[in-house]
Structures are given as C-alpha cells and as structure tokens.
Amino acid sequence: MSTVALRCEGLVHVYREADTDVAALRGIDLVVQEAERIALLGPSGSGKSTLMAIVAGILRPSAGRISVFGVDIERARERDLLRIRRDLLGLMLQGAATNLLLHEDAEANLAWALRGKPRADATLGRRILRSNGLGRDLRPVSALIPSEQQIVALAVSMAARPRLLIADEPTSQLDDASRDHLLDLFVDTAAAEGTAVLLVTHDEDVARRMQRMIHLRDGRIGEEASDEGRFAVIGTDGSVQLPTALRESWPAGALVDVDEVAAGEIRLRLRGGEGER
Numbered sequence: 068m069s070t071v072a073l074r075c076e077g078l079v080h081v082y083r084e085a086d087t088d089v090a091a092l093r094g095i096d097l098v099v100q101e102a103e104r105i106a107l108l109g110p111s112g113s114g115k116s117t118l119m120a121i122v123a124g125i126l127r128p129s130a131g132r133i134s135v136f137g138v139d140i141e142r143a144r145e146r147d148l149l150r151i152r153r154d155l156l157g158l159m160l161q162g163a164a165t166n167l168l169l170h171e172d173a174e175a176n177l178a179w180a181l182r183g184k185p186r187a188d189a190t191l192g193r194r195i196l197r198s199n200g201l202g203r204d205l206r207p208v209s210a211l212i213p214s215e216q217q218i219v220a221l222a223v224s225m226a227a228r229p230r231l232l233i234a235d236e237p238t239s240q241l242d243d244a245s246r247d248h249l250l251d252l253f254v255d256t257a258a259a260e261g262t263a264v265l266l267v268t269h270d271e272d273v274a275r276r277m278q279r280m281i282h283l284r285d286g287r288i289g290e291e292a293s294d295e296g297r298f299a300v301i302g303t304d305g306s307v308q309l310p311t312a313l314r315e316s317w318p319a320g321a322l323v324d325v326d327e328v329a330a331g332e333i334r335l336r337l338r339g340g341e342g343e344r
C-alpha cells in the first residue's frame with residue numbers, strides 16, 4: 068500500500084484584515100501520494116501561495132484538515148511542526164535570497180541547510196553541485212548567475228533528503244534553456260530520491276513535467292490534468308467549476324437544469340438560455 072505524503076480535506080483559509088476578511092482557500096481536497104510530483108497552477112490570487120504556506124506549516128488553516136505523512140498539521144504542537152519541517156519537508160521558496168545565504172558560498176549554504184540534522188550528510192547536495200560545475204565554487208552565492216543560484220537552492224532544499232519538496236516558482240527567473248536544465252535536474256533528483264513534490268508555477272510547460280497538474284481558481288481546485296486527460300474536479304460540497312470560457316455566459320446565480328441523461332452523464336441547460344428563450 069502506498070503512503071500518503073499529503074492529505075488536505077476541506078481546507079479553508081481566511082486572512083483577517085482590520086475591516087475585511089479575504090477567503091483565500093475555500094475548501095481544498097487534495098491527496099498527494101509518496102513520490103508523486105504535482106504542479107499547482109492558477110491565476111494570481113487563486114490561493115497557491117496560501118496553500119503552500121499551510122503545507123509548510125508556516126500558516127495555520129482557518130478550517131479543514133491537513134496531514135503530512137500521517138501527522139495532523141493543524142493539531143500538531145510547535146515541537147512536532149519543527150520536527151516535520153526538519154525531517155520531512157524541503158522548501159524552495161521564491162527568490163534566491165529567501166532560500167540562500169547570499170554572502171556565503173554554495174558549500175557553506177549546504178552546511179547551513181544541514182545544521183541540527185545529525186543524521187543527514189552533504190552527499191546528495193554536493194553531488195548536485197558537482198554535476199553542475201559548482202562543486203568547488205568559492206564565490207558567494209550573490210556572485211552566481213540566476214540559473215546557478217537556483218541549482219544551489221535545489222541542492223540546499225534536497226540536501227537533507229526531504230520526503231516532500233515544496234517549490235514555489237523555482238524557474239520563474241530563468242531563460243528557457245536554464246529552465247529546462249533545472250527541471251531535468253529537479254525531476255531526476257526527486258524521482259531518484261522518491262521525493263513527493265508540490266510545485267507552484269504559472270508556466271504550463273513547467274507544470275507538464277510533473278505527473279499531475281492541479282488548477283486552482285478562487286481558492287478551489289477547478290481542474291486536474293494528467294496523461295489521462297483534463298478533468299473538472301468535484302468539491303467536498305458537490306460543486307463543479309465551469310470552464311473559464313463559459314463563466315461570462317453562465318454568470319453566478321444563473322439557474323440551470325441538471326438532468327442525468329445516462330449513467331455517468333449529466334446535461335446542464337441554462338434557464339432562459341439558447342433554445343429556451
């Protein structure tokens with residue numbers, strides 16, 4: 068039986084501002100199996116970063132449940148969260164400065180990533196650096212070009228051999244050739260290590276390198292695509308999002324007839340729509 072790396076059930080997050088609340092996640096149901104690689108896509112403001120921050124234990128959800136390798140995150144004590152972050156999670160956040168000590172060289176960054184992890188060694192991180200000509204590079208990370216910085220960031224985030232790697236837009240600053248090189252390295256390393264991946268991107272070409280592509284819209288999972296095709300996803304409350312192209316002609320609050328025309332097939336008809344006027 069395969070192990071579940073991540074399970075989200077009815078996950079809701081509301082940002083509480085002084086005079087207004089923003090519902091960033093409105094009921095996310097998602098299961099990521101061990102060693103499975105998932106891309107998270109969606110327009111700006113759809114909730115991708117919020118979901119990542121909750122999975123990383125940085126934010127607590129307003130409602131719903133989330134577990135990482137069977138540990139209930141929202142009920143975990145601070146000590147358990149620290150252990151999950153240390154032993155199970157790898158983080159590759161947006162921007163080199165967030166992940167790396169810019170004034171230190173790559174090797175010092177690896178050492179920093181492995182501090183307090185007595186069972187981890189630097190073998191994997193060094194292998195990633197070496198295979199990209201950065202093994203003996205003594206320059207501070209700030210002097211590296213963006214593609215090299217991202218290779219160091221990958222080496223650092225994978226150094227402790229996490230079981231779930233969370234990557235937020237890892238290729239966004241790169242040209243196409245560097246992007247493809249980093250993705251090859253990223254996918255090969257995760258596959259060889261059996262690391263589950265949750266990767267946020269706006270780039271469909273990047274997303275296609277993962278096994279499943281989850282599309283978020285308005286804080287919900289709208290669609291999922293894989294080798295098997297592209298599908299709408301039924302939410303916990305039974306709702307299904309309309310394809311974006313139909314949203315204008317099928318506005319919120321419009322009435323529809325829903326008929327089951329055959330087993331496994333329903334027909335939606337807009338009341339007052341074409342053929343009914």
Ligand SMILES: Nc1ncnc2c1ncn2[C@@H]1O[C@H](COP(=O)(O)OP(=O)(O)OP(=O)(O)O)[C@@H](O)[C@H]1O
Binds near residue numbers: 091113116
């Ligand atoms: N700290 C915050 N306080 C209040 N509202 C926030 C905060 N962070 C995000 N939001 C709001 O929550 C919603 C989801 O934001 P989020 O950053 O998760 O989306 P996103 O899909 O990651 O967007 P992007 O692709 O632009 O990074 C948006 O409406 C955003 O304005």
